Amino acid sequence: MKLTDLNRDGGIGANSLFIQLGELNLLIDCGLHPKKVGRAATPDLRALRGVTLDLIIITHCHLDHIGSLPVVMREHPNTPVLMSSSSRLLLERMLHNSANVMMRQREAENIPDYPLFTHEEIDRCAKRFTPLPFGQAKHFRGAKDEIEIIFHGAGHVAGAVGVELRHKRRAIFFTGDVLFENQRTIPAAKFPAGHFDTLVMETTRGTTERPLGKERVHEVARLVASINDTIQRGGSFLMPVFALGRMQEIMSILHDARKFGRLVDCPIYASGLGVDLSDYFDDIAKKTKHVIFNRNMMKDLRVKPLPRKLNAGEDPKQNAVYVVSSGMMVANTPSYTLASGLVGHARNTVGFVGYCDPDTPGGELLASKPGDDFLFEAAHVKAKVKARVDRFELSGHADREELLEFAVQTKARSIVLTHGDPPARAWFAEQLAQQATGSKVLDPVPLQTYQV
Template sequence: MRFRNLTRRREIGANCYLLESGKNRVVLDAGMHPKEVGFDALPDFGALPHDTADSILITHAHHDHIGALPVLMRKQPNTPVFMTEPTGEITSAMLHNSVNVMSSQREELSIAEYPLFTHRELDENRAQYIYRDLVKPFELPNGDLTATFHDAGHIMGSAGIMIRQNGSSLFYTGDVNFESQTIARAADFPTEGIDVLVVETTRGTYERPQDYTRKGEKERLAALIRDTFDANGSVLIPVFALGKTQEVMLMLHELHEEGLIPEMPLRIGGLGTKVTVLYDHYADRVRRNYPGFRLLEDVRMLVAPRRKRGPGRPQIDYQPRTIYALSSGMMTEGTTSNAFAAKFIDNPRNAVAFVGYTDPLSPGYRLRTAKAGEKIKLSPDLPAVELHARIESFDLSAHATREQIAEYVEKVKPKKLLMVHGEEPSQAWFSARFAETLNSDTEIIRPETHAAIDLW
């Protein structure tokens, strides 16, 4: 069994990995890079000849893990795609939205190759989606491999993947959270009998304060909302449409029910609403907190999104004493949160609450690290805005902390450890820690693009 990293660089984005055993080829994830455009955003599929993959396995439906799936499926036209049912249904919604975004970018940014796939193609692809339940092993075609999905605790449907072959095993974590969130329960991962561990390293540079509690972070957020309400301002919470929108909706519902925040309207975006429909559809059928709770029906603060009239996305108007949970979480150019912030952050009564990861090159990171009075340019097509709103950050990430991931690795003690999904400084922290905590029985590997790594 060999492993190849199909990402173009050692960093977060365009996740895609290839397992080769004899003539059998298995692909793990097929993401698109969030900071690149066009063909540069795709994984490097050069090591995978046309129509040679036997199976594709998907951990979860975030763009950096599924964004290139239709392109891969075009290159592998007869290959089944295995995932959990919630991941498959969300994948369809997210990729249809991706076609719309790319079609707009073709016009606005003159990207000739966009869209990289079509709505019709996505509809046809669904015939190759095969859904599998958690913790139930299944055979992969054309070989001697079996696979099992294990709940990753990241977003609805997310799973780590166990691959077994003749007594040897590989476990790929995908994105994982080892502590419960508001909806998502903590990951339920195996710890024994794992020869090769492929692990995410997203938060390797973040050191959590020793006195941290999730309850404390939620209470800090409640205090910010109360202060902003008293000032007759509004709160913008940049969120990802998938996962973070639904977590924030339920968290705000909890805070209101507990009397920690006043009655305030909650506004969410269009894609966030579409994904929330799916979260509600599976409310009784997935491993989660609040089983049966339906966000669009039971969150009393929520203002039903207005239907859009004519072309373009629906207009979200500013109102005082309102909470806006708008995507994207990193305030990427062209997204609802980016455009809304440009007419929001100059008001000293308002507040922006960051509740998740922002890439150092993203507009969200620029804003969360800016000083009061500084002029911020959120997008090339928008004028610079003087920052007067209050900016706060909260550790409510859907990714495990570096210490939690390290402790999991140290419990597993694999023969080979492959570190992926992390920037260089993040992986360097893990390497330094494991040099002290893991003995020579574990080989630590940071896979280079396309380098063939023998696993067993």
């Protein structure tokens, strides 16, 4: 097998792997880098020029895995795209939203490359989207070769899969983004135990050790307690969330807490794509049974839409919970604008409930100390950090120890490290060198082809 990481910068971003297996050419994901714009945000697709691309496989519908999909489909107009049944229900909505965002960015930030694709193009692409249920083997035949494909539920987010490929007598496994714990909305990953010849694994949380007492059940309880305390002190609680997965998980947590009398009575505001996707989750729950969610949860919580006009640097003083995107508090998003008005007041709390890149505004706020001056550059606001800023360990990615245990038990001849910052990959490389002595560990340099 030959493997090329098409993510220009490595790390976590425009995730895309070019796999050459026998006579077959496969692409695993084709994402968009959340911190870059224009063509620089896409994978480097030059390695695919002149190549007959036989199949594109999508692991899940976060934009860092699907955001450039119409671009590569345009360049390879006959290539089918395979994904889980749940992802098939989500994919078009995610891409249409991305096209809308790019149109707004083109006008506001003068980005001539945008949009990278149009709504009409998404509609044309959708005819090539093929769903595959979890656990069902699919034989795919190219011009001269054949593979067997099996999707395994990966937790993480609705529709996420680990991908098992079998070529002749060789078994290869791609974890995709994975979580081995149950969430309120989706069950834990169900990966096959035992031997694989090659394992390609994510490494997102390689630098994050979960301390004793920070187990998910305890973190949920701590989150609810922190909300109650903030509201009772007369403040507001901001949760920056990812629209797909994290918002629905948080709404489920709040619903259960209020149902059992553990959450104070207060207004709850939500906005944007995440609210819309909650209806999609309801449909997935009914059609696939792989999601636990009911759109009536939002009604029971009396969730209100965010006011249309948010003034940067101004505390709305609603004594409320805000569950809004973006999860990393990227500039010019509702969470960014709200934070610019909330962080300057001690009565408020900003609580992060998912992965946050250190170089994003969210990551920088997490690294700040009380009393620091914090610049919301895009909003032209400087605020002294007086609010409580906290992180709750509710990530959609597996703890590093669990992922390491899975990797070791595969007894893979080769283990490829992906989807992680350099320190995270370094931790896995060191641990695997000690615990998987029979495995060759590869941390691929972007755009370099490896024989695995």
